[in-house]
Amino acid sequence: MEYIPNILFAVVLFLGIGFFAKNVKKLIRNIKLGQDKAVSDNKSQRWKNMAMIALGQSKMVRRPISGFLHVVVYIGFIIINIEVLEIIIDGLAGTHRIGLSVLPQSVYGFLIGTFEVLACLVFIAVIIFWLRRNVIKIARFWKSEMTSWPKNDGNYILYFEMVLMSLFLIMNATDVQFQALNSGNVISQFMAPWFSGLSEGTLHFIERGAWWLHIVGILVFLNYLYYSKHLHILLAFPNTYYGKLQPKGQFNNLEAVTNEVKMMMDPNADPFAAPAEGAEDDVPAKFGASDVQDLNWVQLLNAYTCTECGRCTSECPANLTGKKLSPRKIMMDTRDRLEEVGKNIDANNGEFKDDGKQLLGDYITHEELWACTTCNACVEACPVSIDPLSIILEMRRYLVMEQSAAPVELNNMMTNIENNGAPWPYNQMDRLNWKDE
Template sequence: MQYLPNLFFAIALIAGIGFFVINIRKLSRNIKLGKDVNRTDNKSERLKNMMMIALGQSKMVKRPISGFLHIIVYVGFIIINIEVLEIIIDGLFGTHRVFSGLLGDNFYGFLIGTFEILAALVFVAVVIFWFRRNASNIKRFLSKEMKGWPKNDGNNILYFEMVLMSLFLIMNAADVHFQEAGVGNTISQFIVPLFDGFSPDALHTIERTSWWIHILGILVFLNYLYYSKHLHILLAFPNTYFANLNPKGQFNNLEAVTTEVKLMMDPDADPYAAPAEGAEDAVPEKFGASDVTDLNWVQLLNAYTCTECGRCTSSCPANLTGKELSPRNIMMKTRDRLEEVGKNIDENKGVFVDDGKQLLNDYISPEELWACTSCNACVEECPVNIDPLSIIMDMRRYLVMEESAAPQELNMMMTNIENNGAPWQYNQQDRLNWANEE
C-alpha cells in the first residue's frame, strides 16, 4: 500500500505521454499526406526566423496589448512547468520537494518565488483574455467561424490555465513545511489566511489533492492540445522554420505546367507518344489543388498551426468590405478537411476510401477564393508565419486550369490576351490608335 500512489502516478504518466505520442504520430501522418516541397535552404535564416518569431514573439507585439499579455502567458506557463520535473520525480519516488535539498533553500526559494509571481501574472492575463474574448465585442472574435467549438475551445484553454495556476498556488499555500521555511512563498503567503483553523491533516489533504489535480491536469492539457487550436504551442517552431522565404507576392511555377510548355516548344517532341513502360506519369498531374492531398506538407502544417487569432481576417481588405473571404476560415476549413481525411484513413485500415467530398466546394467556396486580392496582408499579419494565400492561389489554379471555372471577367481578359496580346478587346492593329488622337 505504501507504494500504491507511486504506481498510480507511473501509470497515469505513461498513459498520458503514450496517448500524446499516438496523437503526434497521427498528426505527422496527416501532414505527410501533402505533396513534397523542399524547405531545407538558408538554414541560418530559417533558424533566425524561428528564434525571433516563435520563441521571441516578435510579430505578436505589433498589437501591443494582446502581444504583451500573450508574452506573459507564454513565458509564465513555460517557466512554471519546469516545476513539473520536480513533481514527476516526487511522484515516481515518493519524495517531497526533492529539489529543495539538491538546490538549497535559498536558490530553491528564489525559483519557487519566481514561479509564484509568474503564476499570478498568468492568471491575471488569462482573466483579461477571457474578458477580451467574451465581453469586449472585438470584431475578430465575433465572426461566424468563431461560433460553437472554436469559441468554446478558446475558453477551455483559458479555464485550464486559470485552474492550473490556482492549484499551483494553493498547493504551496497548504504546504505547512514550505510556508514555515519562509522561502519562495511570495504569493502563496497571501492565500494562507484562507486556511486559518484547518487541522494539519486537513491542510495535508488539500496540498496532496491540489498536487494530484495539478499534475493530472497538465497531462490532460497535453493531450487536449491535439484537438485544440493551441497546438500552435508546439507547431509554431517548425512552422516558422519551414515558412516560405521568397519575397511576398512571388508565386511559384507549377512544374507540371513548365513540363507542358517545354513539350509544346520542343519541335522534336511527340505529344501522342506513349509513356515509357512503368512510368508513373502516364496520367497527367493535376493542376492546382481541389483537396488537401493536392496541397504541400508545409501548407498542411500551416493549417494545424493556425492560432485562430483572426489577425489575418481583421486585416483582409476583402473581408473588411463585407466579402465572404476570411483567411482564418480558409485555414480552419483546411484543417477540418485534413482531420476528416485522417479519420477516414484510420477507419479503413490505413487506406483512404473516396468519401465523395473535397476541400473545394464542400468546405471552401469559389466565392471565397475569388474575393482574395492577393495583397498578402494575411501573410504579413500572421504571428506564426502562416500563408493562407498559397492555399487560395493553388485552389484558384485548379478552378482555372482544370475546370475553366474562372469568373466571366477573368475569362474575357484571358481570351483577349490570347487573341489580341492584351487584356482589352481591341484588334492588335488598333492598339496604338490612342497615341494618334489629338
C-alpha cells in the first residue's frame, strides 16, 4: 500500500510525457511535409541569433512594458520549473524534499526563496497581461483574425500560470516542516497564517493536494502547448536558429528562371541543345506555392512558432490603412491548413487524400496577398524571427507564373517593360515627353 502513490505518480508521469512525445512526433512529421531547404550555412551566426533572440529576448524588449513583463514571466517560469526535478524524484522515490538531503540547508533555502520571489513576480506580471488583454483591450489582441479560440487561448494560458504559481506557494505555505526551517519561505511565510487554524493532518492534506495538482498541472500544460500558440516556448529556439540570415530586402530567385534568362542573354547559347549527360532538370514541378506542401519546411516551422502576439500586424502599413492583409493571419492560416493536412494523413493511413482545398483561396485570399507592400515591417517586428513575407511572395509567384493571375496594373507594367524597357506606357523615343506636359 505504501508504494501505491509512487506507482500512481510513475503512471501519470509516463502518460503525460508519452502523450507529449506522440504530439512532438506528429509535429515533426507535419513540418517535414514542406520542401527541402538548406540552412546549414554560417552556424556561428545562427547560434548567436538563437542566444540573443530566443534566450536573450532581445527583440521582445523593443516594446519596453510588454517586453519587461514577458522577460519576468519567461525567466520566472523556466527557473521555477527547476523544482520539477525535485518533485519527480520525490514522486518516484517516495521521499520528501530530497533537495534538503543533498544540499546544505542555506543553499536549498536560497533556491526555494528565489523560486518563491519569482513565482510572486510571475503572478503579478500575468495579472497585468490579463488586464492589458481583457480590460485595456490593446488593439492588436482584438483584430478580426482573433476569433474565439485564439482569443481564449491567450487567457487560458494566463489562468494556467496563475494557478501553477499559486499551487507552488500554497504547497510551501502548508508544509509544516519546511516552514519550521525558516529558510527559503520568503513569500510563503506570509501565506502560512492563512492556514493557522487547521490541524496538522489537514495541512498535510492541503500540501499533498497542492503538490499533486502542481505536477499534474505542469504535465497538462506541457501537452496543451501543441494545441496552443504557446508552442513557441519550445519552437522559438530552432526557429531563430534557422531564421533568415540574408538582408531583409533580398528576394530569392528561382534557379530555373535565372538560368533561362542567362541563356536568353547569351548569344552563343543553343536553346534547342540537349542537356549535358548526367545533368539534372532543375525546373520545379510547380512555380511558387498554392498549398502548405509547396512551402519549405522552415516556413512551416515558422507557422507553428507564431506567438500570435500581433506585433507584425500592428506595424503592417497595409493593415494600418484598412486593407485586409494581416501578417499574423497569414501565419495562423498556414498553421491551420497544415494541421488540416496532418489530420487528413492520419485519417488515411499515412497518405494525403485530396480534399479539394488548399491554402490559397480557401484560407488566404488574393486580396490579402496583393495588399502586401513587401516592406518587411512584419519580419523586422517579429520577436522570434518569423518571415510571413516569404509565404506571401511564394503564393504571389504561383499566381503570376502558374495562373497568370496578376492584377491588371501589374500585368500592364510587365507588358510595358517587355515592349518599352520601362514600366511606363511610352516608347523610348517618347519617354521624356512628360516634361512638356
